[in-house]
Amino acid sequence: MSNQLLANKRGIIFGALDEQSIAWHVAEKCVSQGAKITLTNAPVALRMGKIMELSEKLQAELIGADATSVEDLENLLNKSTEILGGKIDFILHSIGMSLNVRKGKHYTDSNYDFMQKTFDISAISFHKLMQSALKLDSIAEGGSVVALTYIAAQRVFPDYGEMAESKALLESFARSFGYHYGTLKKVRVNTISQSPTWTTAGSGVKGFKEFFDYADKMSPLGNASADACGDYCVALFSDLTKMVTMQNLYHDGGFSTMGMNPAILNL
Numbered sequence: 001m002s003n004q005l006l007a008n009k010r011g012i013i014f015g016a017l018d019e020q021s022i023a024w025h026v027a028e029k030c031v032s033q034g035a036k037i038t039l040t041n042a043p044v045a046l047r048m049g050k051i052m053e054l055s056e057k058l059q060a061e062l063i064g065a066d067a068t069s070v071e072d073l074e075n076l077l078n079k080s081t082e083i084l085g086g087k088i089d090f091i092l093h094s095i096g097m098s099l100n101v102r103k104g105k106h107y108t109d110s111n112y113d114f115m116q117k118t119f120d121i122s123a124i125s126f127h128k129l130m131q132s133a134l135k136l137d138s139i140a141e142g143g144s145v146v147a148l149t150y151i152a153a154q155r156v157f158p159d160y161g162e163m164a165e166s167k168a169l170l171e172s173f174a175r176s177f178g179y180h181y182g183t184l185k186k187v188r189v190n191t192i193s194q195s196p197t198w199t200t201a202g203s204g205v206k207g208f209k210e211f212f213d214y215a216d217k218m219s220p221l222g223n224a225s226a227d228a229c230g231d232y233c234v235a236l237f238s239d240l241t242k243m244v245t246m247q248n249l250y251h252d253g254g255f256s257t258m259g260m261n262p263a264i265l266n267l
């Protein structure tokens, strides 16, 4: 059902790789709610992923950008405002990748070059994006920027590795940049802390099935799906949440507030 909550709004969606990607669902929801968007991903993902299909389906232009490159981000912002015909109203940052996890390095034997690259891709890219947008004045007053995060920023999930620190950094950037962007341009900046979700990035974490099942049992509402995350993003991009900023918002079926759930004993 569409309420046209994003009618006349322009957006940029990062991170749709295939139909499992959370960003894929967010992009579909935004367009069904009336938004015009551009899609972006790293050049390698444009070659290997299925984002072309989404681009055709949604009639959304695809602009390659490595999120660690300020030059690429500036090009993306400039092209998007040109293609969409004005300043951007909302942006989704849906990017995560750990080199140490991918290369099977244990947390206590981390490679520091890998770690720095992980932080650059998964967290500093968020600061680079907002700094570029502010300098170019690409985001309209009252605009909304959202990044996706995970509760490993607050609690220990051993196999999540250095992504835990990446998410802590990401959430801190949302608060600190949210202050500046709010003061200067009335732009909102928030993070959504999403349930475990079956995606390329998610299932790359060791023991993901157990991780997923545990959270699903622990949460009174069960795990939040990528589709439901799309709905939540629409709400945050819409004019119905104009005073929400600098928050880390749990979208997890209640997981973050639970201590113990008897359902777990029957796992």
Ligand SMILES: NC(=O)c1ccc[n+]([C@@H]2O[C@H](COP(=O)([O-])OP(=O)(O)OC[C@H]3O[C@@H](n4cnc5c(N)ncnc54)[C@H](O)[C@@H]3O)[C@@H](O)[C@H]2O)c1
Pocket: 014, 015, 016, 017, 018, 020, 021, 022, 023, 041, 042, 045, 065, 066, 067, 068, 093, 094, 095, 096, 097, 121, 148, 149, 150, 193, 194, 195, 196, 197, 198, 199, 200, 201, 202, 203
């Ligand atoms: N899947 C989960 O369980 C889960 C839970 C909470 C939060 N998240 C977060 O959601 C976000 C999206 O992940 P997903 O689960 O949809 O997986 P995904 O693998 O579909 O998406 C990750 C995206 O990051 C992109 N990316 C990697 N390096 C990049 C770079 N240098 N420049 C631009 N893009 C780059 C990938 O191409 C991919 O599209 C991530 O931030 C992830 O940490 C995922």
